[in-house]
Amino acid sequence: MLGTTTVFLALILGLLLIHFVKLCIWAAKLPPGPVPLPIIGNLWTLRFELHPRTLMKLAKTYGNVMTIWVGQAPIVILTGSxxxxxxLVTNSEQLSGRPLTPFLNFYSEGNGIIVSNGENWKQQRRVGLQILRNLGLGKKSLEWKIQGEANRLVDVFTSKKGSPFDPRLFIINAVNSVISSVIFGHNFSLDDQTFHHLTESSDSVSNFYGSSWGQLYDAFPWLMRHLPGPHQDAMRHLHFLMDFLMQEIRQHQQNPSTEPQDFIDYYLNPISKNKDDRSSMLDERNLQQILLDFFLAGSETVASTLRWGLLYMALYPEIQAKVQQEVDAFLxxxxxxxxxxxxxxxxxxxVIHEIQRNSSVVPFGLPRQITEDIKLQGYQIKKGTVVVTSLASALHDPNIWKSHETFYPSNFLDNNGNFQCNDAFLPFSAGHRVCLGEQMAKMELFIFFTSLMYAFNFCFSQGSKVNTNGILGTTFTPHPYQICAIPR
Structure with missing residues (x-):
């Protein structure tokens, strides 16, 4: 007679086999991809993270439209420009939905701009863009703010007197000061403990989502909520950020300005004006979430790109010298x-564009959800399917770029030395969900970078070892490094 243990194991194996067969039947209706395992899907194949290099290797086998399973959830991955x-462009509207994955739901509960959908997304995006324009987006007033922070950053680097230092916190503070002045009406000094707490919390939340722990949380939220790990730190830091932002809103409500000075002021006005309008979705919770969206997206990407930029300039002094020669001649x-x-x-x-291309600071756009049945590269994709676009694969597409694996500014120059771009350059995504702060980010990168190139020669101290592989989270950031800023 079979023992209880044997019967139990046979039952488990039988259930796993049935589940595996169901997965295979379901997978057959989707674009091709690696065979999913029961429970964990393709997480083992992915080494528990969606790394762009891994996906580009898989695309060579399964094609540029493939299916990856994160636990029990299938995700269609688009690779190649x-x-x-x-x-993103041809089917922009059909790919404008945003799935509320377990972490994204915890992050926003469907509020704000980045993760919201439907009418709420349309209202928040429209109002957000109008307020940014009121605050100087695309105008000289915003440019002067950026120039002022660039000058202060130059002063900070000068104070190091050519000694090696880690530029990370100084760059983050300068970039944060720009977005903070726009949304809060004030900024933070380097000595402010709130700034350090905000930086730590922003890093924790930003780095968590794209990490292996983030993949595990989305695959098994019911289990991860009860286990210790970095995900618990990310949740705690997210609560801190939300509490801080609500305090900023309350301070503005208690001390109203006669004329709007910042994003909070501008947003609070229509809240009071539309309080009796049932169709209005302008409220404090959405404002709080938009502030978080702007604060995280508006600082992390620009700061990381600038850090990559200084690293590349120190690695390629001949390119740095050519930039300085051009800037000197202009000035x-x-x-x-x-x-x-x-x-x-x-x-x-x-060179600035090549920094963005080569570093691929945002390797993936946030997940999209198809709003109606469509055909992509010949595959029928059903409404409700989650799609992830590999922006990094477009930025490193060997069919597009003259040199896709190395740092090569001529990717953006024609035969006469004139600047040229192409459709594969998508660091800010594209279509309906294109980054709202794209114009501001471009201004910041150009002004900060040219100011630093004019003021300093950047190099590494003798014997320094630099890791250029990067750290994958929601963004792709450089490993910490020490650099010397030699005044010119």
């Missing part, structure tokens, strides 16, 4: 470099 653009005729001058500095502008 052609499929990514077909998804012999002008007092300052302004954003409009990017056309007069084609090599410098190409």
């Amino acid at each position: 052609e499929s990514v653009r077909e998804g 012999e005729k002008s007092l300052t470099v302004q954003y409009d001058n990017r056309k007069d500095l084609p090599y410098t502008y190409a």
Whole structure:
């Protein structure tokens, strides 16, 4: 007679086999991909993280439209510039939905701009864009703020007197000061403990989502909520950020300005005006979430790109020298470099774009959800399917770029040395969900980078070892490094 243990194991194996067969039947209706295992899907194949290099290798086997299983959830991955653009641009509206994965639901509960859907998303995006324009987006007033922070950053680097230092906190503070002045009406000093707590919390939340722990949380939320680990730290830090933002809103309500000075002021006005309008979705919870969206997205990506930029300039001194030569020649005729001058500095502008391309700071757009049945690269994709676009694969597509694996500014120059871009350059995504702060980020990168290149020669101290592999989270950030800023 069979023992209880044997019967139990046979039952478990039978259930796993049935589940595996169901997975295979379900997978057959989706684009091809590696065979999913019961319970964990393809997490083992992915080494528990969606790394762009891993996905590009898988795409060579399964094609540029493939299915990856994160636990029990299938995700269609678009790789390569052609499929990514077909998804984001050609089918922009159909891919404008945002799935509320377990972590994204915890992050926003469907509020704000980045993770919201439907009418709420439309209202928040429309109001958010209008307020940014009121605050100087695309105007000289915002550029002056950026220039002021760039000058202060130069002063901080000068104080190091050429000694090796980690530029991370100084760059984050400068970039945070720009977005903080726009949304809060004030900024933070380097000595402010609130700034350090905000930086720590922002890092924790930003780095968690794209990490292996983030994949595990989305695959097994019911289990992870009860286990210790970095996900618990991310939740705690997210609570801190939300509490801080609500305090900022309350302070503005208690001390109203006669004329709006920042994003909170501008948003609070229509809340009071539309309080009796049932169709209005403008409220404090959405405001709180938009502030978080702007604070995280508006600082982490720009700061990481600038850190990659200094690293590349130290690694490639001949490129750095060529940038400095162009900037020096321009400033012999002008007092300052302004954003409009990017056309007069084609090599410098190409280098900035190559920093963005090569580093791929945002390797993936946040997940999309298909709002109606569509055809992508010949595959029928059903409404409700979750789609992830590999922006990094478009930025490293060997069919598009002259040199896709190395740092090569000529990717953005024509034969006459004039700046040129192409449709595969998608660091801010594209279509309906394109980054709302794209224009501000471009201004910041250009002004900060040219200011630093004019003021310093960047190099590593003798014997330094630099890790250029990067750290994958929601963004792709450089490993900490020490650099020397030698005043010119």
